[in-house]
Amino acid sequence: MIAFLIQTLRIAVPYLFAAAGGIISERAGIIALTLEGFMLTGAFCAALGSYYSGSALVGIVAGIAGGLLAALLHALATIRYRADQVVVGIAMNLLAVGVTRFFLRLAFDSSSNSPRIPGFGGGQVRSGVLSSLANPLVWLGILSMFAVGWLLYRTPFGLRVRAAGEKPDAALSVGVPVRRVRWLAVAVSGGCAALAGSYLALDQHQFTDGMTAGRGFIALAAVIFGKWDPKRVTIACLLFAAAETMQIRLQSLQLIPSQFVEMIPYVLTIVALAGVVGRAVQPAALGKAVD
Amino acid sequence: MPPPADRPALDRAARVRAHIEESILPPLVALVIAAVVGDILIIIFGQSPGDVYRQLLEGTWGNAYGFGQVIYKATTLTFTGLAVALGIRAGLFNIGAESQLASGGFAAALVGLAMPHGTPGGLAVVACVLAAAAGGGVVGAIPGALKARFGASEVIVTIMLNFVVLALLNYIVAAHIHVSETLHTPEINAGALPRLAAVFAVFSGSAANTTFLLALAAAGGVWWFLFRTRPGYELRAVGLQPDAAEYGGVRVGTVWAKTMMLSGMLAGLGGLNYVLGYKHYYEEGFAAGSGFLGIAVALVGRNHPVGVVVAALLFATLSQGGLAVNALVPKQMVDVLTAVVIIAVATAVPEVRRALVAARRSAGIGTPGTGNGEPGTVTPRGASVPGSPFPGARLRRADSSTPDSRR
Numbered sequence: 001m002i003a004f005l006i007q008t009l010r011i012a013v014p015y016l017f018a019a020a021g022g023i024i025s026e027r028a029g030i031i032a033l034t035l036e037g038f039m040l041t042g043a044f045c046a047a048l049g050s051y052y053s054g055s056a057l058v059g060i061v062a063g064i065a066g067g068l069l070a071a072l073l074h075a076l077a078t079i080r081y082r083a084d085q086v087v088v089g090i091a092m093n094l095l096a097v098g099v100t101r102f103f104l105r106l107a108f109d110s111s112s113n114s115p116r117i118p119g120f121g122g123g124q125v126r127s128g129v130l131s132s133l134a135n136p137l138v139w140l141g142i143l144s145m146f147a148v149g150w151l152l153y154r155t156p157f158g159l160r161v162r163a164a165g166e167k168p169d170a171a172l173s174v175g176v177p178v179r180r181v182r183w184l185a186v187a188v189s190g191g192c193a194a195l196a197g198s199y200l201a202l203d204q205h206q207f208t209d210g211m212t213a214g215r216g217f218i219a220l221a222a223v224i225f226g227k228w229d230p231k232r233v234t235i236a237c238l239l240f241a242a243a244e245t246m247q248i249r250l251q252s253l254q255l256i257p258s259q260f261v262e263m264i265p266y267v268l269t270i271v272a273l274a275g276v277v278g279r280a281v282q283p284a285a286l287g288k289a290v291d
Numbered sequence: 292m293p294p295p296a297d298r299p300a301l302d303r304a305a306r307v308r309a310h311i312e313e314s315i316l317p318p319l320v321a322l323v324i325a326a327v328v329g330d331i332l333i334i335i336f337g338q339s340p341g342d343v344y345r346q347l348l349e350g351t352w353g354n355a356y357g358f359g360q361v362i363y364k365a366t367t368l369t370f371t372g373l374a375v376a377l378g379i380r381a382g383l384f385n386i387g388a389e390s391q392l393a394s395g396g397f398a399a400a401l402v403g404l405a406m407p408h409g410t411p412g413g414l415a416v417v418a419c420v421l422a423a424a425a426g427g428g429v430v431g432a433i434p435g436a437l438k439a440r441f442g443a444s445e446v447i448v449t450i451m452l453n454f455v456v457l458a459l460l461n462y463i464v465a466a467h468i469h470v471s472e473t474l475h476t477p478e479i480n481a482g483a484l485p486r487l488a489a490v491f492a493v494f495s496g497s498a499a500n501t502t503f504l505l506a507l508a509a510a511g512g513v514w515w516f517l518f519r520t521r522p523g524y525e526l527r528a529v530g531l532q533p534d535a536a537e538y539g540g541v542r543v544g545t546v547w548a549k550t551m552m553l554s555g556m557l558a559g560l561g562g563l564n565y566v567l568g569y570k571h572y573y574e575e576g577f578a579a580g581s582g583f584l585g586i587a588v589a590l591v592g593r594n595h596p597v598g599v600v601v602a603a604l605l606f607a608t609l610s611q612g613g614l615a616v617n618a619l620v621p622k623q624m625v626d627v628l629t630a631v632v633i634i635a636v637a638t639a640v641p642e643v644r645r646a647l648v649a650a651r652r653s654a655g656i657g658t659p660g661t662g663n664g665e666p667g668t669v670t671p672r673g674a675s676v677p678g679s680p681f682p683g684a685r686l687r688r689a690d691s692s693t694p695d696s697r698r
Contacts, residue, residue, distance in 0.1 A: 031446070073634075083637040086384050086446050090586055091633035098626030105621040106336060217450060224447060259462035266451035273443035282444065 004245060010203075012241035013141035014039070014196035014212075018219035019226070019233050020144040021192025027152060027228055028185030029165035029285040033089030034074050035193045036216025037096035042067040042194025044100040047207035048107060050117040059117065060137070060198050067194020068187055070096065075186040079179050082289040093216075101209060112209050119202035137199040144192060145237075149230035161185055165283035168290045178290050193219075221269040227280045240265045309651070317643040318591055321635035328631045329624065336620045343616050350615020351608045357615065359487060359497025363564065364607035365600075366499075367392070369506040370561030371585025372603050373513050374431075374554045376594040378445075380517060381550040382530040387434060387449030388558040389582025390456035391427040395559020396566045397460050398426025400573035403479025403566065404468075415481035416567065420505075423563050424556040430456055431555015432548065439544035445551065453582070461575050475574035484567045500568030507600070509557060514596040526550055558582065584610075587633045 018039055022032035042063040049062025074092050077083045101111065108114050120135040152158040163171035164181045171178050193216065200215075201207045218240055226233030247261035272280040330340045351357045371388040378385035385391075402422035406415055434448040468476050484502055488495040517523040528536040529546045537543045565577045584606055591605065592598030606629065613625030 033446075033450070077634055077638045081638040081642055083634070083641070086386070087586065087590060087637040088634055090386065090583060091630045091637070094583060094626060095630035095634070098623050098628075098630055101623035102332065102621050102627055105623065111621070111623075214454065217454065220447075221451060257462050257466060259458040259465075262458045263455045266454045269451050270437070270443075270448055270455075273448060274437045274441045279441065 004249065007248070008238065008241045008245045009138065009142075011244050012237050013138050014199050014215050015219050015222055015237040015241060016141045016234065017144050017196035017199065018193045018216055019222045019237050020148040020230070021189030021196075022219055022223040023148055023152070023228055023230060023233060024161060024185045024192070025189035026223060026286055027165045027283055028161045028182045029168060029283060029288060029290070030075075030078060030182055030186050030189075031085045031089055031287045032189060032220055032223065033086060034070070034092045034216075035189070035196075035219050036212055036214065037089075037093040038067045038070050038190045038193035039197035039200075039212045039216045040093075040096040040100055040210070041070045042197030043201040043211055044103065044197075044207050045194070046198035047114045047117050047201045048103075050119060050202060051114060054118055056118050056120055056202050059119070059202055060195070063194045063198030063201070064191050065194075067190040067192075067197070069190075070194075071186045071190020074190070075183050078289070079182050079186070082291075085287050085289075097210065100207075104207070104209065114207040116205050117201070117207070119205040135199075135203070137195065137202065140195065141199065144195070145230050145234045152230065157181070157184070162283075164290075165285055168285045168288070172290070182290070218265045221265040224280050224282070225265070225269050225272045227272075228283065236265075312647060313644055314593060316647065317640035318593075318636060320643050321591075321632060321639045324635040324639065325628050325632045329628050332624050332627060333620055336624075338619045343619050346616045346619060347608075347612035351612045355491075355493035356495075356497045357611060359494040359499035360611045361604065361607045362487070362503050363498040363500065363569065364610050365603040366503040366506045366564045366568075367561045367581045368584055368588050368603035368606055369503075369510060369600055370564070371558050371581050372588030372592060372599040373509055373596065374427075374558035374561075375585045375589035376592065376596070376599050377513060377517075377526075377557060378550060378554045379589060379594050380530045381526045381546060382533060383435075383438070383547060383550055383554070384446045385431065385434075385449055385551065385554045385558075386446055386586070387430060387452050387456075387555070387582070388561075388585045389578055389580075390453040390460075391430045391555040391558035392561045392582055393460055393578040394430045394456055394562075395423035395427035395556075396562025396577060397464075397573045398559070399423040399482070399563055399566045400476050400479055403482040403571075404477060406479075406481040408480045410481035412481070416484065419479075419482040419567055420560065420563060423559045423566075425559070427559015427562070428552045428556040431558065432552040435548040435551025435555075438551065439548040445547075464573065464575055470572075473574075474576070475570070475572045478571045479566070482567055483571050484563070486568065498569045500564070502564040502568040505560065505563065506603075509560060510596040510600050513557070517596070522546075522549075558585070584629065587629055590633060590636050 018035045021038070022035050025032040045066025046059040046063030048059075049065075050056050050059025053059070053062075070092065074088060077088045078085045104110060104114065120137065150158075152161065160171065160176045160178075160181045163176055164178045164185070168178045171181075196215070196219070197212060200211055204211070219237070222233050222236035222240060226236040243261055243264050247256070247258055250256075251258070333340045333343050349357075351361050371392055374388045374391065375385050399419040399422045402418050403415070406418065410418075430452065433452060434443070434445045437443040437448055438445045464474065464476060470477055484500050486494070486497075487499040487501070488497065515523075517527060525536065525541045525546055528539065528541055529543050529550075533543050536546075561581065562573075562578070566573055570577075588599055588602040588606055590602075592600070592602035609625050609628060613622035616622065616624075
């Protein structure tokens with residue numbers, strides 16, 4: 001039982017990080033399609049930093065820097081130049097795939113993975129409780145959701161974020177710098193998603209091509225399924241992670257085909273969007289540019 | 292930017308020039324940006340950009356095999372590009388082309404497998420074409436219906452549905468009909484389309500096949516539908532101004548639902564290129580990337596069928612060219628360039644257009660269209676809609692929300 005919970009937590013950490021960033025970004029009115037790309041960028045930069053410095057902590061810093069860089073590009077295109085958020089978001093994900101592959105070839109002369117890097121825990125081995133508890137990113141991941149809840153509902157910045165996402169015109173009229181708030185929100189989402197990516201790379205002690213494998217979209221699904229509210233999103237993340245853990249643990253029994261377990265987050269999200277009762281309603285100004 | 296107060300009637304020549312400027316210049320700026328980024332990447336890798344670009348052209352348009360591969364890739368991209376473009380014309384964003392394409396290919400393969408050997412070729416092909424359209428259409432219809440009925444964002448639903456449909460198809464193939472040790476179905480019994488190599492021997496080895504004629508026909512069909520039929524007119528009206536269209540008697544929800552289904556059908560037809568034209572079976576992952584590239588194709592092709600065909604050739608060239616230059620620079624450079632092209636087009640097009648409009652106004656010449664250069668005209672004559680790539684609700688801004696005059 002303890003082992004099950006720990007494994008669920010391990011799987012949930014990247015979802016928690018990325019979903020925390022996704023909440024901030026979407027509540028500020030910027031669609032969080034880019035989480036996947038930010039994560040991948042973060043994972044790669046974390047691997048680079050960790051490899052060349054020999055320190056996992058430097059890896060985290062490098063990962064965050066990479067995520068911020070990607071987020072700033074996204075913000076530049078969508079906020080400064082008012083480009084369509086969906087188009088740029090999709091392109092950012094493609095860009096992350098392309099850039100990480102290109103520099104993987106350039107830095108490590110490989111098209112599949114980096115060499116082993118310093119990280120946390122015992123690497124590929126499904127190591128015990130202790131190694132997970134020793135990983136600072138696990139704790140930070142749990143903390144990130146609390147931090148976002150506090151930021152969103154208990155600080156002036158959070159109020160501005162929500163205003164920017166719901167009624168940007170009204171916010172502008174009372175002097176909220178909506179575009180600056182959105183810049184910050186995108187930067188936070190980039191940093192958070194990058195932490196998710198860093199966790200993956202440092203936990204597995206290497207970067208592999210496309211290692212985020214759709215986790216950014218699962219985080220986005222959790223944000224929507226959790227109705228953009230930190231508490232519910234946390235539950236959604238844990239739920240999705242628990243389903244995955246079950247699937248891994250029951251793999252040998254062949255009870256349910258793994259593909260059906262993979263579908264769970266996405267199907268739930270579609271149902272939540274179309275739900276007759278308690279439908280998920282997105283922030284009013286999500287995806288809308290502000291002059 | 293406020294709309295110009297008065298708009299002096301332009302003489303025809305000036306209007307044509309303005310139109311050409313607005314449709315050619317912004318994509319050109321975007322391509323220049325992409326080329327600069329490409330140069331930087333090539334130099335980082337210690338190669339000469341001239342060499343790489345020469346190699347890229349020689350490996351694609353320089354020989355029959357490369358050219359055949361370009362045609363093959365452009366065929367799939369034309370279908371997915373048309374699918375995305377049709378959606379955007381109605382103000383909808385179909386990001387599900389990826390799974391619609393896979394689903395169409397899967398349906399075609401199933402029908403091809405179900406038919407006995409020796410089914411007359413024409414009949415078999417028609418059956419497979421219908422199956423592909425149905426397979427893609429079903430997947431496209433779901434987000435359309437959810438949008439029309441519940442207002443569910445088609446962007447999110449199509450993204451999520453991509454994962455669901457692909458996982459489902461993977462399960463069916465893996466659990467029930469795969470050839471052992473592979474991820475593909477057995478070969479279809481009937482409905483295979485001839486390759487170009489069968490007619491012109493120079494193409495031998497390349498995957499190009501007669502499906503490209505179908506793609507051209509589909510582009511023509513979409514053009515006719517959009518600009519020469521009443522439903523097509525309604526579709527564009529919904530894309531430009533859903534509220535105005537509703538007021539004018541169009542049932543917006545119905546148009547959304549039908550458009551998504553049609554869009555899915557177009558993407559589904561793209562599966563024929565692989566299943567009927569190339570491999571003659573459905574294989575897991577054959578559609579990978581083509582759906583997302585379709586977005587790039589629609590964007591660069593300005594959502595116009597002719598533009599889509601041209602843009603499909605461009606991206607097919609890039610994609611095949613990546614393989615051709617792989618010895619010099621990593622082929623992943625092409626992925627980067629594709630993404631840069633999309634971002635540059637999405638960013639530079641409105642920006643350059645704004646600059647053009649400003650320049651023209653300061654020169655004392657009127658501009659066609661609204662303040663941000665969106666000629667939002669829905670003329671029954673079927674003029675193209677060169678404005679922002681995303682007309683309609685999602686991009687409604689203060690300066691473009693007034694329905695433009697119908698001159």
